[in-house]
Amino acid sequence: MDVILLTCVEAAVATPNYETYGVLYNWSAVMTEGICPSGWHVPTDVEWQTLEISIGMSESDAASTGWRGTDEGYQMKSTSGWSNNGNGSNLSGFTGLPGGYYDSGGFDSSGDFGHWWTSSNLGTISIRRFLSSDSNEIFRGNLSHIYGFSARCVRD
Numbered sequence: 001m002d003v004i005l006l007t008c009v010e011a012a013v014a015t016p017n018y019e020t021y022g023v024l025y026n027w028s029a030v031m032t033e034g035i036c037p038s039g040w041h042v043p044t045d046v047e048w049q050t051l052e053i054s055i056g057m058s059e060s061d062a063a064s065t066g067w068r069g070t071d072e073g074y075q076m077k078s079t080s081g082w083s084n085n086g087n088g089s090n091l092s093g094f095t096g097l098p099g100g101y102y103d104s105g106g107f108d109s110s111g112d113f114g115h116w117w118t119s120s121n122l123g124t125i126s127i128r129r130f131l132s133s134d135s136n137e138i139f140r141g142n143l144s145h146i147y148g149f150s151a152r153c154v155r156d
Contacts, residue, residue: 017107020081021099024107024148027126030117036153043154045120045127045140052138055092067137074136083111086133094152096131102148115149 013023025035030042043051049062055075061068076096077088088096100110112133120127122142128149130139 017099017110021097021110022150024099024102025117025151026102026148027117027121027145030151031119031121035151039156040153041156042117042119042151045118047154048118048127048129048140051092051094057138062140065140067135067139069137071136073131073138076138077114077131081111082133084133086112088131088136097150098131098133099150103146115147117149117151 017024023035025033029035036042052062052069052072053059055072057069057072072092074088075091076094077086077090078095078097079087079090082088082098086098090096096114096116098109098111098114100108100113101115102108114131116129118127118129125142125144127140127142130141132139
């Protein structure tokens with residue numbers, strides 16, 4: 001399956017990982033396919049920072065890039081499903097699942113990584129969040145729009 005096909009939500013729902021992890025969207029699909037119900041939206045980078053600060057991350061860490069925080073990633077990860085005993089506590093209520101990612105080579109790293117798009121666009125790249133089974137921190141960085149990641153919706 002080519003990444004370009006994943007601009008269609010129906011095509012993404014037909015992928016093998018859908019039952020366990022939900023849809024992995026490329027950024028174009030996140031922004032154009034109406035994945036959020038009425039009254040909801042894909043959070044901006046600033047809204048993600050607000051969540052991170054609310055569960056204990058310092059403002060300076062929240063504004064930086066790379067691996068940040070102390071145990072905020074642990075608080076955001078689901079209590080099961082992560083490889084290498086990398087489960088979290090889900091104290092945040094986020095229930096982050098390790099859906100991995102999708103690129104032109106197919107699905108990769110399910111069980112190891114969870115990636116989420118923000119709606120913050122930087123041209124041909126966008127800001128994302130990344131949790132790993134091997135870390136209790138949260139990664140903040142940018143990546144090309146072609147990858148398939150998870151997305152969350154927040155109430156307007």
